[in-house]
Amino acid sequence: MQIIVRDNNVDQALRALKKKLQREGVYREMKLRRHYEKPSEKRAREHAAAVSRARKADRKRAERDS
Template structure:
C-alpha cells in the first residue's frame, strides 16, 4: 500500500498589513516547492506509460542541457 503523503505547513508572515508582499512571498515559496507543477500534473489522470514517457523525455532534456553546458565550459563549439 502507498503511504499517505505528509502535509507540509507553510507560514507566511504579513508585516505592516502588506498583504501584496505576503502573497508574492507565498507564490515564490510555492513555486520553489514545486506545488504549481504538481497541481498541473495531478489535474488529470496520467497513465503509468505516459508518466514514464514524460519522465524519460525530461531526463533526455536534462542530459542534453548538461552536455551543452559542459561543452561550453570546456570551450568546445
C-alpha cells in the same frame, strides 16, 4: 509553510507565498494531478525530462571546456 505578514501588507505576503509555492513545484504538481496520467505516459514524460536534462548538462560541459 509559513509567511509572515509585516505591517499589514497582505499583498507583499501573497507575492512571497506564490513565489515559495512556485519554487517548490506545487503549481506544476497541481497541473499534473488535474487529469489522470497513465503510468506509461508518466514514464515517457519523466524519460523525456531526463534526456533533456542530460543534453543540457552536455551543452554546458562542452561550452565550459571549449
